[in-house]
Amino acid sequence: RHLKKYFPIKTGLFNRVVGHVKAVDDITLGIYEGETFGLVGESGCGKSTLGRVVLHLQRATSGEVFFDGKNVQAMNSQQLRRLRQDMQIIFQDPFGSLNPRFQVRDIIGEPLRVHQRASANDIDKKVVELMELVGLDASRRNRYPHEFSGGQRQRIGIARAIALNPRFIVADEAVSALDVSVQSQVLNLLMKLQKELGLTFLFIAHGLNVVRHISDRVGVMYLGKLVEVARTEELFANPLHPYTAALLSAIPRPTPHRKKERIVLQGDVPSPANPPSGCRFHPRCSFAQEQCRKVAPELQIVSSDRQVACHFPLEYSEMKVLIH
Ligand code: SF4
């Protein structure tokens, strides 16, 4: 609720603070148990920071995070230890996030050793079980990360993330570094694990095409703000925010005769240290009007499960989009 994460910009000898990068700027968001919430936006829009703040890996500048109705910031050390097990993260880079000098058995078994102080024998049994669960050959558990392919390394990262039976996982660009064919295998694995283990995912990606397959709902971020939230089918069928529409029109369409006008994003992403006045998207928006330059639109509920932050949201019909 009302999450903010500001990073100070310091200069000179005395580290004078001259401003702030508003990586996450007042975001309120609910994620339902058992769902996959896809979070998309161009790089630098603050989605990874939001993921880390939600996991309490970084402290929010202000605002609150609730897990199971409990305020995370108010938890004592014992509750936080429990929370560490309930919430896990899968990183983008399966190369950088696995220690190259550790055998895979030690990488996957590490959380069990640290959090549960399990015996070597129990850890080994659990590692075999986890490797089988994620589709890896458990007889290779004393090999090193470099002996595995990119997709297999991502499976190692996933096995480690589920070792402690978490309930909530943030997957931060978990498939972005993989080839498209390997991507879908890993996405399928994540969906299978979700069903079998009752997991809830916050699935972060920069492209909408990746989240489409896996997400129940999607949130679109722009410069630290959430600009649209919708059920996945609705978002793809009828984007309400011009930025969502622009992201969608960047996806190649399989049916060329149903051509929608391509909305081209003008200019580059502005700096989050010095965001544009009013609606942050206005310098790049083809529908911007005077009001947009002055007044920041609030995220508003437009129907059940549907929120948009825009003074002039696109209408629910393809025709209207073209008339605008
Ligand atoms: Fe475009 Fe205005 Fe909507 Fe911002 S508020 S997205 S500038 S129409």
Ligand code: MG
């Ligand atoms: Mg990121």
